Amino acid sequence: MQPSASEPIVLPRPNLPPQPWTDGGDNRWLYLAGAVAAVALVVIIRLLKRRKKKLIADAGPFAEADEPTTSEPLPAPDPVRQTLVSLFGSAWAARTTEEIAASPRLLERFGPEAAEHIVAYLRAIDRSKFSRDASQPSEDLNWWAERFVEEAAGGAFVVVESPPVSK
Numbered sequence: 001m002q003p004s005a006s007e008p009i010v011l012p013r014p015n016l017p018p019q020p021w022t023d024g025g026d027n028r029w030l031y032l033a034g035a036v037a038a039v040a041l042v043v044i045i046r047l048l049k050r051r052k053k054k055l056i057a058d059a060g061p062f063a064e065a066d067e068p069t070t071s072e073p074l075p076a077p078d079p080v081r082q083t084l085v086s087l088f089g090s091a092w093a094a095r096t097t098e099e100i101a102a103s104p105r106l107l108e109r110f111g112p113e114a115a116e117h118i119v120a121y122l123r124a125i126d127r128s129k130f131s132r133d134a135s136q137p138s139e140d141l142n143w144w145a146e147r148f149v150e151e152a153a154g155g156a157f158v159v160v161e162s163p164p165v166s167k
Contacts, residue, residue, distance in 0.1 A: 078125045080118060080145050083152045097122040114148070121145050 085093045088105060100106060101119040110118065121144065124137035137145070 078122070078145075079149045080121050081125075083149050084118070087152060097126050117141070117144050118148070 081093070084100065084106075087109070092100070095103075097119065100122060101115075106115045106118065121137055121141045124141055127133065128136050136142070
């Protein structure tokens with residue numbers, strides 16, 4: 001449609017930006033509450049830092065936490081594990097009993113019966129070290145472990161048979 005010459009041209013209304021609220025609200029209380037919260041936060045942080053410094057100074061260079069909590073002696077290292085370390089290298093000192101049990105080198109070197117006795121002895125030692133039941137390995141296992149250590153220290157391991165049965 002073409003406007004006629006007698007009609008004036010009407011321009012569209014402009015898109016005005018948002019207008020500020022004019023309800024008369026005062027934001028001074030909001031600013032005051034924020035300032036009080038910031039000051040309180042700074043005071044709390046300084047008090048905590050001062051308390052931490054005091055605790056560190058009171059503890060001294062050697063805190064009591066460094067001392068053992070029990071007077072029980074550390075368990076002696078088991079001779080079977082030490083023998084395995086001397087035969088296979090220092091990496092075996094860090095192996096768990098399960099890792100030793102799964103090692104094919106153990107079976108190759110000692111055979112299945114001796115490997116079974118080694119694992120049984122190591123598990124019994126672990127139970128005595130780490131459980132509340134501090135019972136030592138059975139006499140049969142101790143006897144076998146002594147023979148194993150002697151044979152392995154001699155250089156040539158001979159499969160150690162079961163202990164003699166006393167009548």
